[in-house]
Amino acid sequence: MTAFVGQVTLDGPSGTGKSSVARLVAARLDAAYLDTGAMYRAATVAVLDAGIDLEDAEAVAKTVIAADIRVGTTAGTETVTVDGVDVAQRIRGGEVTRAVSPVSAVPAVRRQLVDQQRALVAGATAVVVEGRDIGTVVLPAATCKVYLTAAPEARAQRRAGQLGLTDAAEVEALAADLRRRDEYDSSRADSPLRPAEDAIVVDSTDLDRDAVVEAVVALALRAVGAGERT
Numbered sequence: 001m002t003a004f005v006g007q008v009t010l011d012g013p014s015g016t017g018k019s020s021v022a023r024l025v026a027a028r029l030d031a032a033y034l035d036t037g038a039m040y041r042a043a044t045v046a047v048l049d050a051g052i053d054l055e056d057a058e059a060v061a062k063t064v065i066a067a068d069i070r071v072g073t074t075a076g077t078e079t080v081t082v083d084g085v086d087v088a089q090r091i092r093g094g095e096v097t098r099a100v101s102p103v104s105a106v107p108a109v110r111r112q113l114v115d116q117q118r119a120l121v122a123g124a125t126a127v128v129v130e131g132r133d134i135g136t137v138v139l140p141a142a143t144c145k146v147y148l149t150a151a152p153e154a155r156a157q158r159r160a161g162q163l164g165l166t167d168a169a170e171v172e173a174l175a176a177d178l179r180r181r182d183e184y185d186s187s188r189a190d191s192p193l194r195p196a197e198d199a200i201v202v203d204s205t206d207l208d209r210d211a212v213v214e215a216v217v218a219l220a221l222r223a224v225g226a227g228e229r230t
Helices: 018-029 036-049 057-066 094-104 107-121 134-138 152-163 168-187 209-223
Strands: 006-011 032-035 069-071 080-082 126-131 144-149 200-203
Touching: 006 018, 006 134, 006 209, 018 032, 018 126, 018 209, 032 036, 032 107, 036 057, 036 069, 036 080, 036 094, 036 107, 036 126, 057 094, 057 107, 069 107, 094 107, 094 168, 107 126, 107 134, 126 134, 134 144, 144 209, 152 168, 200 209
Parallel strands: 006 126, 006 144, 032 126, 144 200
Antiparallel strands: 069 080
């Protein structure tokens, strides 16, 4: 395959498989990888551990700015620490998931983490960055912008599979939570969840992960004029 040089942004709502797809795309393109959602989740850990009221935007911002949040950029290894403590597993738990939207909606938090995100990818020849506002805010001049979406029910089924849940009521609760987070993230005043004007929307409702990876890799290569894979 012809070498890819540039930036791929992969935005979209929770539960669409962005992280696994982005990691595989980065590996295929021999690119660096950044999960910005992990940064906001790590920030949420810092806020929860400090016992901060999620409604106190000023205190939330001060806590996040003071925290030492580090996220790796290697696709094959997930590195997420807060003040030197590994939180890679914890950030995927329910406590953090329920609190991450209000934390990430604080403008000062977003400014702080966006600056860190830009610094992390500044020196990369090739990079895949996934999140919710990458194509619209973080890297508006990216080479290739993809918006990955799927029906809430499909996303809930996938998330349930990851968590080992089989009860129908639990799956429906997951779907309801995903809808709630979509609404929260899409309606926030600062960097709302939405496709960039020049993003290509990929609906993964009826696609498996490999098909989505193939589609994104093809779009990335096409965007830089690399031609068909050999």
